Amino acid sequence: MDPKSKSRRELLKGGAAAVGAVAASASVSKIAFAQTPASGALPSYAENEAPMIPLTDDLIGYGVRSHYVTSKRIPSTTGYAISPDEFGLSFHVATPLQDSIGTIQASSLHYTATTKKTFIPDIDPAKHTLMIDGLVDRPRIFTMADLKRFPSVTRFHFIECNSNSAAPTDKTVQQTHGLTSNAEWTGVLLSTLFKEVGIKKEASWFVAEGAEEEKGASTIPMLKGMTDVIVAYGMNGEALRPQNGFPVRLIVPGFEGIFNTKWVRHIKAVDQYQLNMNDYGHLNRTALGAAMIYQIGPKSVITFPSGGQKLPDHGWYEITGLAWSGQAAVKNVEVSTDNGKTWHIAELKNTPHPMAHVRFGYMWNWDGGEHVILSRTTDAIGQVQPSREQLAKALGVEFTPQYRPPGNNNTIMKWKIASDGSVTNGLA
Amino acid sequence: MASLKLVPVFLLLGGAALAQTYGVGRAPTAAESAQSITLSPTGAGLPVGHGNAVEGKELYTSKSCIVCHGPEATGGVTSAPNLQAKFGPDHNAWERRGGGDQVAVRAPNAIILWDFIHRAMPLGNEGTLAPNEIYALTAYLLYVNKIIPEDQVLDQNNLTKVKMPIGNEYVRVPDWKPNSPRIPASLLKIPK
Structure with a gap:
């Protein structure tokens, strides 16, 4: 017998013996009730019970998932650097969307990215402060304890990297779409802090700067800051994790990832668009190009069945995935199982929130034949996720099979199901 | 009529709620305010200093930039980026960046180079370069990218006036409004 898979019965027997020994030495006969029946027989169903997980202090203190669940993040291969690089710098790390359940991504699996490559700072929250100055009436420094004295908000929002889906022909949905995650964020609205410091009326932008070694900084419209930006210290019911910006970060709903300044330490109200390294990345040759690298458009992707997975047999399956928009809540999601010839309204599994992932599902009776499955979403302001062909046409450029959408690619993703049930990238 | 009269009252109440402050936090000290490194594209706030590409080239070696970015700033030694744009001034500025080229050749303002060296370099020793050193390193990078001559001295007054290849041929992010596409x-x- 494998020594690791000690049955509950054995453990109980051992435990009972140990308890018996303690009882004897302590001369406490009352403990006898914990012993197994005199015959030693347990009900027969106990033979099927699983081995026990040793209850350690760590397990009591901060739980761990089952060792049967092995879903992991991977360093993203899109962009110019792998994480970690030879200096130990972190860049893009993709979340395992193929295994995602519901809409909240566990913090330990939430995708992470940095503005360039950067070290993950180990910040003492007792020493961290956020300074707000520039064009304000009352410049202020807030400690973490100060920030928690303001009225808080708790909201669902996704974050997505501009480079997500830059390589849409990769094998798995983790590779093609893994640079977006959704979480519950808790913090104080930036507008609350802006009222506290008194923003002067000539302030039209603000610059948010992180405390990491490269001090990544982005320029964001003041109106956005006054609308829905969160200075977040909480994520999914606990403090942020270091990779997600501990102890405090910005959530800039719907704007591409780089604006969501992690480890935020300084916010300066200014009267013109600044030219930080991050801002310069948002300059473009054309107004259209600049728009495409700014906010995330309406987007959806099927996470099951997706590339690398396999349907074991024909019959019923729930095709499921995630949908989101950078401007509004999702209104609906449609699924096609015939490469876009016909579309079916999918069921939304949770209440759609503005700039948040929603889980969709569509029950499908697979006939064992070859199919191309896809999803598209429409958001609450009427934006429809385009196909690659539709986007090219709308932007007035010629469509070729090699067409690369500018900026964040929000076009329709395709998965191909072969007659043996194997799933591959339908765009590859 | 009564309901109409109520409207201003509600507006007042709303105004009061919007203006709510809590008196939490404190004013930064002069020393804390001085730690702000955010620069305006006008150059306001740049520290006094000067340097040219000749000085910059020496610093490029002595400050170990060369170890990661390579001789001639062409990269390839480590994953630290190439600092010489692939194409020269005969190319449109928008085409002068490619692959791992990270120096801001297509930036409209040389202050971006100064700012990035100041805030982020050298890796692990950020914030240790003196203003003169940063002006000199900026001049060196502009020189190797054929944007300024080797002997041009950059300082707090002329840095933002360097004629960058891109000129005014760029568009920044569009104006943002809630619920707009x-x-x-x-x-x-x-x-x-």
Whole structure:
């Protein structure tokens, strides 16, 4: 017998013996009730019970998932650097969307990215402060304890990297779409802090700067800051994790990832668009190009069945995935199982929130034949996720099979199901 | 009529709620305010200093930039980026960046180079370069990218006046409004 898979019965027997020994030495006969029946027989169903997980202090203190669940993040291969690089710098790390359940991504699996490559700072929250100055009436420094004295908000929002889906022909949905995650964020609205410091009326932008070694900084419209930006210290019911910006970060709903300044330490109200390294990345040759690298458009992707997975047999399956928009809540999601010839309204599994992932599902009776499955979403302001062909046409450029959408690619993703049930990238 | 009279009252109440402050936090000290490194594209706030490419080239070696970015700033030694744009001034500025080229050749303002060296370099020793050193390193990078001559001295007054290859041929992010579409309708070729 494998020594690791000690049955509950054995453990109980051992435990009972140990308890018996303690009882004897302590001369406490009352403990006898914990012993197994005199015959030693347990009900027969106990033979099927699983081995026990040793209850350690760590397990009591901060739980761990089952060792049967092995879903992991991977360093993203899109962009110019792998994480970690030879200096130990972190860049893009993709979340395992193929295994995602519901809409909240566990913090330990939430995708992470940095503005360039950067070290993950180990910040003492007792020493961290956020300074707000520039064009304000009352410049202020807030400690973490100060920030928690303001009225808080708790909201669902996704974050997505501009480079997500830059390589849409990769094998798995983790590779093609893994640079977006959704979480519950808790913090104080930036507008609350802006009222506290008194923003002067000539302030039209603000610059948010992180405390990491490269001090990544982005320029964001003041109106956005006054609308829905969160200075977040909480994520999914606990403090942020270091990779997600501990102890405090910005959530800039719907704007591409780089604006969501992690480890935020300084916010300066200014009267013109600044030219930080991050801002310069948002300059473009054309107004259209600049728009495409700014906010995330309406987007959806099927996470099951997706590339690398396999349907074991024909019959019923729930095709499921995630949908989101950078401007509004999702209104609906449609699924096609015939490469876009016909579309079916999918069921939304949770209440759609503005700039948040929603889980969709569509029950499908697979006939064992070859199919191309896809999803598209429409958001609450009427934006429809385009196909690659539709986007090219709308932007007035010629469509070729090699067409690369500018900026964040929000076009329709395709998965191909072969007659043996194997799933591959339908765009590859 | 009564309901109409109530409107201003509600507006007042709303105004009071919006103006709510809590008196939490404290004013930064002069020393804390001085730690702000955010620079205006006008150059306001740049520290006094000067340097040229000749001085910059020496610093490029002595400050160990060369170890990661390579001789001649062409990269390839480590994953630290190439600092010489692939193409020269005979190319349109928008085409002068490619692959791992990270120096801001297509930036409209040389202050971006100064700012990035100041805030982020050298890796692990950020914030240790003196203003003169940063002006000199900026001049060196502009020189190797054929934007300024080797002997041009950069300082707090002329840094933002360097004529960058891109000129005014760029567009910044569009204006933002709540609930407005990602792509402004005016930019679409066909109506939705």
